[in-house]
Amino acid sequence: MEKDFLRRLLQELGAEENDVVYTDDLVVKVDGSASTTSKLPFQTWKDFGWKNVASALSDLRVKFAEPLLMLVSVTAPFMDVAEEIIEGVKEAARRFSLRYAGGDLNEGIEAVVDVVMVGRAPAKIGRVPNPGDLLITIPHFGYTSIAYKFWPAAAHPTVKRGVEMLKRPEPIWPLPLLECVTASMDSSDGLADVLWTMAKGVDIVVTQLPTTDDVEAFAEDRQLDLEELVFNGGEEYLPVFAIRPNCEVRPPYVAFAEVRPGQGNVWWRDKPLPWRGWSYFRRG
Amino acid sequence: MEKDFLRRLLQELGAEENDVVYTDDLVVKVDGSASTTSKLPFQTWKDFGWKNVASALSDLRVKFAEPLLMLVSVTAPFMDVAEEIIEGVKEAARRFSLRYAGGDLNEGIEAVVDVVMVGRAPAKIGRVPNPGDLLITIPHFGYTSIAYKFWPAAAHPTVKRGVEMLKRPEPIWPLPLLECVTASMDSSDGLADVLWTMAKGVDIVVTQLPTTDDVEAFAEDRQLDLEELVFNGGEEYLPVFAIRPNCEVRPPYVAFAEVRPGQGNVWWRDKPLPWRGWSYFRRG
Structure with missing residues (x-):
């Protein structure tokens, strides 16, 4: 199972299991999905672009991190699909006041979107609470x-x-x-x-x-x-x-x-x- | 064409066309590829993982940027393919002294690897030289x-x-x-x-x-x-x-x-x- 594998991998890397990666006062996040497993039938390609941005932003926000910039890597079978996904990414960037700074574009047999966010965090917040919370x-x-x-x-x-x-x-x-x-x-x-x-x-x-x-x-x-x-x-x-x-x-x-x-x-x-x-x- | 589209997009974003994105003294790069268009017949999945790391590193190094950390998002049809790709990523991380800090793992119908590197740059270097150079x-x-x-x-x-x-x-x-x-x-x-x-x-x-x-x-x-x-x-x-x-x-x-x-x-x-x-x- 994916989560067990990620857990093992992070342990091997000596990394803490968390939703974002901390380094000095920065947090970095990469969050993506593939259309065949994650695009819903009622989502347009624009929605799919937006959704992937929202998903990465959600991880930063729940850690109180302020996003500094976003990069987006889009893989798509056709140029027009890529354009629509990126349009949705741009709409989300406008809505959430994100600095969309660029990314990568590749051809593949299905659409895959990976969103990278770099942010500044006022504190480091983990996943595990204390008894009494x-x-x-x-x-x-x-x-x-x-x-x-x-x-x-x-x-x-x-x-x-x-x-x-x-x-x-x-x-x-x-x-x-x-x-x-x-x-x-x-x-x-x-x-x-x-x-x-x-x-x-x-x-x-x-x-x-x-x-x-x-x-x-x-x-x-x-x-x-x-x-x-x-x-x-x-x-x-x-x-x-x-x-x-x-x-x-x-x-x-x-x-x-x-x-x-x-x-x-x-x-x-x-x-x-x-x-x-x-x-x-x-x-x- | 992909490069024209990226050019237009970057102009729209008010971003400079370059191989990395600069912000303060940081550079950020996302670089990926899909296996159906970019994995060569003689490359193993490990090679494919390694290659994508090398590709991102190359962009940072040519800008004299020192990599601080790397995140890798892997989309794959099967868990064992994902594991091999990540093994190749880890081998590359060891070879190039990169801090592989984690990433994302998703299921899709083909393998797609997106490598994120965050680095520190001593200067900002563009793509266009001066006459006489x-x-x-x-x-x-x-x-x-x-x-x-x-x-x-x-x-x-x-x-x-x-x-x-x-x-x-x-x-x-x-x-x-x-x-x-x-x-x-x-x-x-x-x-x-x-x-x-x-x-x-x-x-x-x-x-x-x-x-x-x-x-x-x-x-x-x-x-x-x-x-x-x-x-x-x-x-x-x-x-x-x-x-x-x-x-x-x-x-x-x-x-x-x-x-x-x-x-x-x-x-x-x-x-x-x-x-x-x-x-x-x-x-x-």
Whole structure:
């Protein structure tokens, strides 16, 4: 599995497992995806360009890092596909005030986008919280799961919202106080993945589902498993921060889990959380 | 054409056309390729990983930039292909004393490798020389052209040398004096591409073919067009420096061209150089 392999690799390199690479006061991130496995049927090539930028930005922002510049390497089968992807990249750069400084362009049989961001970080923030911390997030989980399942019926406002989140994610959420934050991750491979990744040497007990009335109503109406929608989605680009217990939780954030001493379990309603998040190379 | 598109894009971005991106005292580079268009039949996946690292390093080195760290994003159809590519990346990192700090791993239908390097540069070096300058290089052009054409017959030492250059390029050539250098490029898409790119607002007159007796003998023996072998190869990862006319040329460098006032022509034996170098999206 991809995550185990990356873990082994980072250990071998003597590198810390984190969402960004720190060097002096800089953070560097490369984040990409291939269209055959990651472009959704309702995404245009522009959306695909935008999405890859948003995904990299999300990783920097959750670490409180200010992006200094962005480079984008595009592989594409045709020039017009490359042009559309880069148009989407430029739209995202404008929207998020990023300095798009150039990149590389190559020909291949499918579109692959790799986004590089270099930023400056006021502090180094890892992934693993301390016992006693609270986990907070913006409670908008579930929309992307609904969009994956129901997108051709995008007339329903809840599906529509999910589709919009997947087409044009906007990871420019407000940030909590830096001095309150002990760890952080953004959810790109699903909330379950975030929780299992953060639960290293500690346990995490989820106390409520970070979602909306909309999503709950939609799930009830269609008799969907609400928990699966919330935990097993992906590409929400929503932040999860671990904060010290004495810190105040202000909107749009809610506390949804507690960190306890433990051996790396994630608990939901007294059972281990059954989902693990999304991963490549499952078949292998 | 890819290069025109990149040129337009950089103009739009207000960015200078160069092989690396400068920001304060840092240089950043992303350089990649897709296996269907860029992996040679005699390259292993390890070679392919190594080659992509060498290609990015070559761009930094020709700008006198010291690499601080490297990130590599690998897209691959199978986990074992990804592992081999990363093994080659690691071998290159060891050989070139690079800090391989991590990256990204994604699944796709072909292998795509994007290498990110962040370095520190003592000066900013562009691509366009001044009239009066000399162009110098290490005169090893021709080997890769021969390898492309003759690789199944790799028993001949000249072919063998070209194949080895393409499998494991080593862009760690000595550098001329920094204060002598007015412009630079490395040859990844062929010497003709370097010359036409450097000839912006100036003319370049090639005075001799930067190649070896070996290559000349091989060309004569097989009745090959020596000029085409030298100018129209690719992936040599050899440097071309423009130096001030009063600077001494020391081995392994030779002067092979002169920069004159002009409108952007490259001359060889009183005619415009007929080759333009290698480019993607030719059919488009």
